[in-house]
Amino acid sequence: MKIAVIGTGYVGLVTGTCLAETGNDVTCVDCDREKIGLLERGEVPIYEPGLAELIKRNAAGRRLHFTTDLASAAAGARLIFLAVGTPSADDGSVDLSAVWEVVAQIAPHLTPQAIVVCKSTVPVGTNAAVTARLKQLTGRDCPVASNPEFLKEGTAIEDFMKPDRVVIGVRSQEVAEVLWDLYQPYLRTDKPLLTMSPESAEMTKYVANSLLSTKISFINEMANLCERTGADVNEVRRGICHDSRIGFAFLFPGVGYGGSCFPKDVCGLAAVARTHGLKPRILDAVHEVNLRQKTVLGEKIERHFDGRLSDKVIAVWGLAFKPGTDDVREAPALVLIDRLLELGATLRVHDPEAMGSVRRRYGEKLIYCDNRDDALEDADAVAIVTEWKHFVHPDFDQMRRRMRRPVIFDGRNLYRPQRMQQAGFTYYSIGRPPVRAGQ
Ligand SMILES: NC(=O)c1ccc[n+]([C@@H]2O[C@H](COP(=O)([O-])OP(=O)(O)OC[C@H]3O[C@@H](n4cnc5c(N)ncnc54)[C@H](O)[C@@H]3O)[C@@H](O)[C@H]2O)c1
Numbered sequence: 001m002k003i004a005v006i007g008t009g010y011v012g013l014v015t016g017t018c019l020a021e022t023g024n025d026v027t028c029v030d031c032d033r034e035k036i037g038l039l040e041r042g043e044v045p046i047y048e049p050g051l052a053e054l055i056k057r058n059a060a061g062r063r064l065h066f067t068t069d070l071a072s073a074a075a076g077a078r079l080i081f082l083a084v085g086t087p088s089a090d091d092g093s094v095d096l097s098a099v100w101e102v103v104a105q106i107a108p109h110l111t112p113q114a115i116v117v118c119k120s121t122v123p124v125g126t127n128a129a130v131t132a133r134l135k136q137l138t139g140r141d142c143p144v145a146s147n148p149e150f151l152k153e154g155t156a157i158e159d160f161m162k163p164d165r166v167v168i169g170v171r172s173q174e175v176a177e178v179l180w181d182l183y184q185p186y187l188r189t190d191k192p193l194l195t196m197s198p199e200s201a202e203m204t205k206y207v208a209n210s211l212l213s214t215k216i217s218f219i220n221e222m223a224n225l226c227e228r229t230g231a232d233v234n235e236v237r238r239g240i241c242h243d244s245r246i247g248f249a250f251l252f253p254g255v256g257y258g259g260s261c262f263p264k265d266v267c268g269l270a271a272v273a274r275t276h277g278l279k280p281r282i283l284d285a286v287h288e289v290n291l292r293q294k295t296v297l298g299e300k301i302e303r304h305f306d307g308r309l310s311d312k313v314i315a316v317w318g319l320a321f322k323p324g325t326d327d328v329r330e331a332p333a334l335v336l337i338d339r340l341l342e343l344g345a346t347l348r349v350h351d352p353e354a355m356g357s358v359r360r361r362y363g364e365k366l367i368y369c370d371n372r373d374d375a376l377e378d379a380d381a382v383a384i385v386t387e388w389k390h391f392v393h394p395d396f397d398q399m400r401r402r403m404r405r406p407v408i409f410d411g412r413n414l415y416r417p418q419r420m421q422q423a424g425f426t427y428y429s430i431g432r433p434p435v436r437a438g439q
Contacts, residue, residue, distance in 0.1 A: 002077050074105075074110065263287070
């Protein structure tokens with residue numbers, strides 16, 4: 001099948017590559033010339049495990065192409081996927097300008113067989129509005145399907161290749177069958193392809209992300225309460241999560257959720273609720289709790305040093321909003337860095353993948369360390385913000401020797417407090433009582 005994917009970011013590039021892997025003829029389009037230039041030269045503009053190999057194989061097999069020429073990619077394509085960004089506007093609603101731009105650009109090139117498939121996360125009603133706009137522009141009915149994407153950065157290839165489910169919102173059986181054919185190779189382990197109305201498909205994506213965000217904000221609020229009351233949130237977590245009605249997933253306390261999806265989708269859904277005259281009390285609270293949670297680690301550091309950070313060196317382990325990606329959009333690490341810089345601290349930062357994006361944002365304001373241990377040199381404390389695997393088992397003796405003071409602020413609860421005290425550290429984590437070295 002000839003396919004065009006418009007928008008070659010985290011979702012578009014993975015989608016296009018994985019669709020080429022099953023033999024389709026895919027062209028990935030982007031208006032960013034630099035990004036397409038890199039891809040044409042065989043370089044990958046983002047970090048996603050396994051993606052580079054897959055791009056290389058499919059590009060070499062001439063099933064995967066890259067271009068900035070949207071017209072040539074759209075002409076003759078049976079499926080045209082929209083995978084452009086849908087960021088938050090200033091008022092929290094969803095900025096659909098890239099979607100409208102692409103709709104206007106593809107309209108003259110759609111063949112009568114073409115099906116437009118919206119993979120971008122868009123508010124309910126967008127499918128109907130795109131359908132109406134295409135009719136206006138082309139003078140005929142062009143089918144538009146909604147196919148929200150559930151992949152997670154860091155495991156995107158695995159998620160696309162073996163999804164828990166595929167959701168398609170369609171208005172005709174014929175469109176459903178084309179998408180069923182396309183997705184069959186990815187659903188071999190009896191995972192369902194769920195066909196529903198475009199409105200339900202659009203809502204499904206926002207409801208899923210909002211529920212996951214709610215779980216995170218909920219456990220973070222409970223963690224803060226545990227800390228005040230002397231309880232240990234990890235023990236409480238075990239106490240509740242063995243209940244089969246609750247389960248373990250997405251109930252890890254931490255420094256708040258980031259990334260390009262959860263923050264904007266919670267706000268986007270809240271904005272939709274408001275336009276329909278509903279007050280989204282839970283969504284507003286989830287967002288507010290999360291904004292607050294991103295400041296928690298910085299506040300612990302500030303309190304520990306009595307606000308005097310201008311002569312302190314703080315190491316920061318982890319910058320990406322989660323492990324397995326170089327994405328720092330809305331990352332909690334940025335909130336921490338901004339606050340510590342404001343207080344005059346010197347920051348030695350390390351992340352295995354996200355240093356480039358952070359350097360573009362902060363330039364010479366930070367000291368960039370290529371490895372975990374260098375970041376600790378003469379540090380008065382280390383703050384752990386992203387739970388990369390190589391932070392889980394450091395050599396604690398060596399850490400203590402390198403640091404000026406043995407103090408850890410762990411935003412991801414990687415270690416056991418008692419163990420850290422035995423190892424000679426003052427140790428703060430989330431939702432658990434702190435322990436002090438030498439006590
Ligand atoms: N990142 C994720 O983990 C994830 C997961 C599921 C769904 N989504 C949704 O998928 C969509 C894309 O997200 P992303 O993270 O891939 O975004 P991204 O910012 O990484 O990529 C979007 C790409 O679209 C390109 N673009 C913008 N306007 C264009 C135009 N007019 N013509 C051609 N290209 C254009 C941009 O240059 C960019 O490369 C969003 O709606 C997002 O909410 C993202």
